[in-house]
Amino acid sequence: MPSSDKFIRTLSKTSLRESRGDNLPKPKINWGRLEEADKFAESVKLFRRGLISSDDFRRFRLQHGAYGSRMTDNYSMVRIKIPAGEIYPEQLERIAQLSESFSIGSAHVSTRQNFQLHWVILEDVSEIMRGLAEVGLTSREACGNTVRTVMCSPLAGVCPDEIFDPTPYALGVSKFLIRNPLNQSLPRKFKINFTCCEKHGMARIADIGLIPQKIERDGKTLYGFKVFLGGGLGAQSFVGHQFEDFTQEDDLLYTVISVIRIFDRLGNRENMARNRMRYLVNEMGWEKFQNLVLKERAIVKATQSVIVKLEIDKTPESLQKIIISSETPSLPDGFARWKKGNTVKQKQDGYSTVFLTLESGDITANQLRAISQLAREFSAEGKVRNGFTQDIVFRWIKDDDLPKLYSRLLEIGLANPGGLTMASVVGCSGTTSCNLALTNSHRLAKEVQRKFLELKLDTDDDLSDASIKISGCPNSCGQHEIATIGFFGGGGRMDKNMYPLYNMSLGGRADEDAMLGLSCLRVPAKRVIPVILKIIETFKSEKKQGETLNSWIHRVIDGYGGPKIKSLNDIKEILKPVITVPSIDQDKDFYADYGSDGGYHAKTGKGECAA
């Protein structure tokens, strides 16, 4: 090779490496295990040859994060865990590559800090696991009767209202529990959520929810958590109970272990519909459960060897210096609207957190690659987080860089406004891939979002604290019970013809006044958008000065409505004309679900949640 050529090649390689930035943070924790990929590949072969029973194989498959797909076990949904929601650029790039190679070229961001790859051929699952392990990721215990992703608020560490950053604790608990024998065969799945403050997060709808707290005792400041137990959403939902006034940081791990041990011992292993811990708490009564946990904790403390300790890595994040060209671009169109609905000021002066609006959490491989690049260029922490609403979050963005970031997002189709508003609708995967779904909630959420953006409802301050969440069945993956307006899918019938419909609930919320939405009305799928718009229109004519949709609905629920709408019943009455069912000859489209031309039949396969 002539030396000049060599020189050119070396040069170009160096510049490539520089642009990728070798000084960027690397994943701190390696969640993956390469040998699990080989074991999975081997097990698939044995299963195909009939040497492992399908029940045993299903349990094994779920333990490793692969669900069956709608109407077929030959395809899997692989759920990639993102503990505390923290994900690094090289990991996003790997997910992009894996989605192109083995899935549909798009990935799906869930409501519980997972990335999901859908319609993966069972024979390829092992190769996804291999690809994940190579960059420190795993799908281990993302499904099945185990402790699922330990969540943490995407604002942890930057939230103006937080007492301290819970992220190291979320990572520590996650690290302690993953692959831990304690958690391999629980009566049912188990969810742990950390939040930054009362406002952001979902502490009261998890099996264990935690909010940072500090108290003064004997002149000393003690750090710890407010711990909530026994909450959760599902066919029957419950808000969690506060375990004790203050749980000191040293007691955190003991408390977690005790709760899991009690659930493991006493949880219902017979009745699949009632085996989440919230049913145990409900059936036993809160006080009895609380006492059991307190006793168990005393035993755990007395008998655990000293080496059982939470690994808390509080090394401060090294922030990189961000150098963006100083020429200020002229403010791009739509910037103000986007900034208002998609950014939050951090407690650190001069920095903002940016929420990306995705449609039902879907994102293409190329967009994932672009996000990695933007994280490297714009975020001082050089990584991103998953939120709780099927979104992706950039933190540590300099306020001055927001216009530039916005124009870059425009280029890749990720600059939709309204990320933190009612326009950002949650929709579970529904009939696009899930065995249990009755309706295409996934597509409906996209349709509602598009309509909201078209009508610029994301800019309406009256709607700013309201939300819409949609599930395709009563099982709440779309978290409809905590939405201001929530929907779950079902089927209706007119004469001999079935049509898709949704059960609507109003007034749900997950903050410190957490409550589950009240069931209100059955709304045909093709009338969901008109019904939402009618509710907003009614609210506008009824509202008191300064009142938001959310507070108006609560006023009505609490019986202080008026002048015209006095109760939930009055809302029902006013919506009735919108939901009349036409005959199939009058309106054929009414009888087809979103994404289908043909007639609708409520069809489901066997759920695997309780396997």
Added chain:
Amino acid sequence: MSAEKRTRITIDADSLRSQVRDKSVRVLDIRKEDDYKQSHIPGSVNLPLANLLADDSPQKVLQLAQSYGIDDQTPVVVYDDTFGALASRVAWTLQYVGHDDVSLLDVTFGRWKKMGLETSSDQVSYDKKTHSLKLRPEILATVDYLETAKEKKDTVLVDNRERLNYLDNHIPGAINIPYRMLASEENILRPKEDLKKLIQNRNITPNSEIITYCGSVGTLSGLGYYALKSIGMPNVKLYVRSFKEWKSLEKPTDSQKDANYWDLSAE
């Protein structure tokens, strides 16, 4: 040892560069004419895929090859900027009419440029040569052949289109190996060991007869063909008229029913 066994399926950039310097190879650029005119690998000649597809009868293909100065002995290397799929279709066609010594450049032109390797905008032409015709029907699957073969136990029918297209509609009995599965980040084909693992996971053995197809003209499935050849599968055929012909003949198709998978795509 037959000529085919001596020929490598792919050739790396450095080997090609030394062969270009020795002038011991004919390089075919399968991109559009405008792209070729702007820049290409020095010494390469332009054969836009559309020109080949306009008439890919064996006589016409031979004429084209001869006009590029290719005789029976000339080593040929083919490249494109479309993850190797168009190049594969041309390479397969040359092999089908009897030119054994064809390899695919293992990177795309885009990658070649990114690596900082030399390019040129000079258009070159070569003296016409004579090439004999030796059809190799054993690498071609016609629709008639496919219909009989796919009922046999040891025949594996492979659909190389993307997953959503496959779920939506495919030839009954076909399995799906999307073309995106075949490439690595850098190269048009993964390392052999990786590809072997993917194929072994699907329980496909060297005893199988494998027929690849894709959406319309045998490009993605051409890449599928060479991926399988690269790991030493002895009996691979390309259904070159692919699903487009199958559908136009109104043959039966299969689909994954009762699921709205299209709505999961963020495209």
